[in-house]
Amino acid sequence: MPRFLTLIRLDENNLPEDGFSPEMGERMGALLKEITEAGVMLDTAALTPTSQGRRVTYSGGTLTGTDGPFTETKEVIGGYSIIQAKDLAEAEEWANRFLKVHDEVWTVTCEIRQISED
Amino acid sequence: MTTASAVEAVFRIEQARVIAAAARIVRDVGIAEEIAQDALVSALEKWPDSGVPEKPGAWLTAVAKRRAVDLVRRRENYARKLAEVGRSLEHAAEPPPAEPSPDSGPEADIDDDLLRLIFTACHPVLPTRARIALTLRLLGGLTTEEIARAFLATEAAVAQRIARAKRSLAAADVPFEVPYGPDRAARLDSVLEVVYLVFNEGYSATKGDDWVRPALCEDALRLARVLAALLPNEPEVHGLAALLELQASRIPARTGPDGSPVLLADQDRTRWNRLLIRRGFAALDRAAVPGVPPGPYVLQAAIAACHAQALRYEDTDWAVIVTLYGQLAAVRPSPVVELNRAVAVAMAEGPETGLALVDAIAGDPELKDYHLLPSVRGDLLARLGRWDAAREEFLAAAALARNDRERELLLTRAERAEQPEQPGQPGRAEQSEQAERAERAAGEPGRTGPGPDVVPGG
Numbered sequence: 001m002p003r004f005l006t007l008i009r010l011d012e013n014n015l016p017e018d019g020f021s022p023e024m025g026e027r028m029g030a031l032l033k034e035i036t037e038a039g040v041m042l043d044t045a046a047l048t049p050t051s052q053g054r055r056v057t058y059s060g061g062t063l064t065g066t067d068g069p070f071t072e073t074k075e076v077i078g079g080y081s082i083i084q085a086k087d088l089a090e091a092e093e094w095a096n097r098f099l100k101v102h103d104e105v106w107t108v109t110c111e112i113r114q115i116s117e118d
Numbered sequence: 119m120t121t122a123s124a125v126e127a128v129f130r131i132e133q134a135r136v137i138a139a140a141a142r143i144v145r146d147v148g149i150a151e152e153i154a155q156d157a158l159v160s161a162l163e164k165w166p167d168s169g170v171p172e173k174p175g176a177w178l179t180a181v182a183k184r185r186a187v188d189l190v191r192r193r194e195n196y197a198r199k200l201a202e203v204g205r206s207l208e209h210a211a212e213p214p215p216a217e218p219s220p221d222s223g224p225e226a227d228i229d230d231d232l233l234r235l236i237f238t239a240c241h242p243v244l245p246t247r248a249r250i251a252l253t254l255r256l257l258g259g260l261t262t263e264e265i266a267r268a269f270l271a272t273e274a275a276v277a278q279r280i281a282r283a284k285r286s287l288a289a290a291d292v293p294f295e296v297p298y299g300p301d302r303a304a305r306l307d308s309v310l311e312v313v314y315l316v317f318n319e320g321y322s323a324t325k326g327d328d329w330v331r332p333a334l335c336e337d338a339l340r341l342a343r344v345l346a347a348l349l350p351n352e353p354e355v356h357g358l359a360a361l362l363e364l365q366a367s368r369i370p371a372r373t374g375p376d377g378s379p380v381l382l383a384d385q386d387r388t389r390w391n392r393l394l395i396r397r398g399f400a401a402l403d404r405a406a407v408p409g410v411p412p413g414p415y416v417l418q419a420a421i422a423a424c425h426a427q428a429l430r431y432e433d434t435d436w437a438v439i440v441t442l443y444g445q446l447a448a449v450r451p452s453p454v455v456e457l458n459r460a461v462a463v464a465m466a467e468g469p470e471t472g473l474a475l476v477d478a479i480a481g482d483p484e485l486k487d488y489h490l491l492p493s494v495r496g497d498l499l500a501r502l503g504r505w506d507a508a509r510e511e512f513l514a515a516a517a518l519a520r521n522d523r524e525r526e527l528l529l530t531r532a533e534r535a536e537q538p539e540q541p542g543q544p545g546r547a548e549q550s551e552q553a554e555r556a557e558r559a560a561g562e563p564g565r566t567g568p569g570p571d572v573v574p575g576g
Contacts, residue, residue: 001336037229038131039343043393082393084336086259089127100172 001084002114003042004091006098008079009109012049012069016105027101035083035094044081075109088112125165129158132175134257138231139179143186145294147238147256148284150182153189157182179228232257233296233348240309243290248283249312255280257344258337268334269319306349310358310415313341317362321369322379322521329379329523335366346401356405357415363398364422367391379527383431395426414450417442436466453482454490461494469501489518493528500535509535 020028035041047053050068057064070076081098085091095110102108129136136157141150157178171177239252254260254268262280266273297305320334339362346359371385380386402423405416412420421442428434443459456479464472476495485491496511512532519525 001333001340033347037344037347039340039347042397084340086130087127089123090130093124093127093131096170 001086002117003082003084004088005113005115006081006083006091006095007077007111007113008046008081008098009075009111010078011074011107012076012078013071014107016103021103024101024103031097031101035097040083040085040094042082042084044079046079047077050076078108082115088114121166122162124170125158125161128170128174129161129178130259132178133259134235135175135228135232136178136182137256138235139228140182140186141235141238141294142231143183144190146284146288147235147252147294148281148288149189150186151256151284153182153185154178156185229348230296232344234294236309236345236348237296237305238287238292238294240305240312241287241290241292242305242308243292244283244286246312246315248279248286249308250316251276251279252283253312253341254316254337258341260337268331268337270323306352306354309345310354313338313345313358313362314415316341317365321365322524327522329373329377329521330369332369335362335369338362339366346404350404353405353407353410354413354415356401357413357417357419360398360401360405360419361415361422363394363401364419364426367394367398367426377523379523382425385431387429387431390426398426399423411449412445414446417446417449421446434465436462440466453479453484454488457485457491457494464498464501469498473498473502487518489515489520489524489528491515492518496528496531496535500531505535 032041032044050070053068053070055066055068055070057066083091083094085094091112091114095112099108099110133154136154137147137150140153141147144150144153160181161174161178165171236253236257239256240249244252250269251265254265255262260268262277263273265271266276269276317335317338320331320336320338322329323331342355342359342362345355349355367390368382368385370391371387371389372380374380398419402416402419405412405419421439424435424439424442439462440459443455443462447455447459457476460472460475460479463475473495476491476498479485480491480495492511493515496508496515499505499508499511509532512528512535516525516528516532519528
């Protein structure tokens, strides 16, 4: 049963002002319960804004570090999950459910990537 | 436009709950499974045009419940059960709302249905193999073909086993319920045992040429995680989950590039899955209830945790492991547990002491055909430099081993025992892992208690 890393991408400069509505928080909680009870969720977390992050690049034998925020990409990774599902279609269904708990003011992208098991 | 694969993915996710909801009404898991399949057909007909509904699980469940109610009403022989189910049918028969409101039925109901299904599929009225097949089919969502492949059986045999199990449940009039009475502990034990045995078959296959079949381990692990979510107040459920998470964390290191088994002592511990180890520890924490003495699964998980904590084999705290095996022997005495305790004692106090303990249980009829008894003896004799005796034991163990990979390993060790000066001579005990597989005469997997067994290596 393959494992998948889902990367939640969003535009952190255009987040809904109210953030999470209470209803959305409730729906999110219910989904988390459901996906946990299905034995699917292995690990998940939200990430702090990129302004608190750091990037280190290795190129030509030298290290270069830069502070966040990472403004050159519109969408940054705002969260992740590691799930175990039978196939990509099943992982996508869970991703759909995760996306659908968001209020309509949100624009969120879920990138689903299978974890290599070799 | 919804593709069939998307509909099927939804169905696989919801299948167990749909079956469970239908089973509560028709009180027959076989019929419930057919009803669930009908609901899938409905979805395949409707969703490609209408799209996947907002709450696909609720949609499928509602369709299944409606069919279940129709069936109960139609069949006269269900009249008696109809009375039992009574007024709740009226509620269940409502058509699925286009947009189910969040309060369209408390979550707890669905969870209870699922638990009823689990306890029914693992009912002691069924032989162990039937429980395993039925649980994987109804709760694991495996096809008959997948189960057959996993257990190296023919599809026809598995299909027959499942059909017979369904008939047995119906014939015995097994109530579709979660046991809360005095038999709850035994019933729960039966559920845990099924999951445990599935895991073990994957972890060190009893036959065939694969040493490990990770897919089965994953199916078992998923079931354990489901149980832990549904039964959060049962320490042993968390103990089982912890044990399996920790055991599974080692899978990537248990086989060499050529598929041969790698002993726990020789495993590259950087290949252990840290996420699973972390999950195992978290589950073990949840299993700890002040004032409640740890049960067999919690104790085995604690032993697995000792291994997980050691960054190098040399760092293993054998004294703690000896103590834990002592506790395990007290709550679930079995010669297999004693054998493991002997291995731990040999590591903590020396092979001489360990060998004395092994010899004390060597005559136990339960260990008569157990290849790990001579395997452990061989290992301890080798550590004492008694090469000829060690070689005899490894050969005896190889003759008893049912797994091809394991047999090869034991033959290799027998060969090496002829040339003790060779590098690679194992000088360390093979502490093992749990994988109790005492086979009854009927070929029925059984056990005398979850016992760690001394698989050569981990």
